[in-house]
Amino acid sequence: MEQEEIIALLEKYWRAETTLEEEGKLSRYFSQPDLSADLEPFKALFTWRKEEAQAIPGEGFDRRILQRVEALEQGGAAGR
């Protein structure tokens, strides 16, 4: 993708007017290694987005939820 197009898209992004699809385009563009000096600082924004999306609860969280729900299931079945 042309750099000019990316700069225009980034401006649109700051104005909060981009679609999810356009934001995906930006994200893909900024994940490539060699960016021009004026775009390089904004790479961190997209790194941050990715890293935050990887934050997950502690180990065994599924199990704890299911135990809770299964306990309800047994209690609930008895109550019905």
Added chain:
Amino acid sequence: MSIEVFKQRILPMKDKLFRFAFRLLQNVQEAEDAIQDVMAGVWIRRHEWEQWKNPEAYCMTATRNHCLDRIRRRRIRWDQEDKALHMGSHGQDPHEKMMNKEMVYRIRQCMAALPEHQQLVIQLREIEGFSYNEIAEVLDMTLDQVKVNLFRGRNAIKKTIIKEDDLWNKKK
């Protein structure tokens, strides 16, 4: 509604719900507790599942209400230590530049200092990829309010990046 349906349709949302709860509660343990409560609530209302247009938005809204309720019951604890989330290690570029790391840290700080509404809108848009309509539904805002909050939040982040970049350029 069987537990299998719960496992397939509801349980997979846990990470997303957890991150949203964590954003509101600022505490890993409490966010986990909150999501367990929310999931238990969803299970109790399983006879309503068919009527939910968008289960994800429903669960997010339930999480928001539950967390706000918890906050009302206590003053928010601002504990930076809790910010050490369990970050997944996949997808990290080992050659990531020092500057990029520093910048990510600054963005994280900037985000934490934003007003709550801006943080939540940013969280749902940037990190969870929600549409404007979904954000409006979950946060009980108008579309205009969603856009204004997103605009302000993004511009605060932009300012942070530009300021940090200037600092780096001066150090060179």
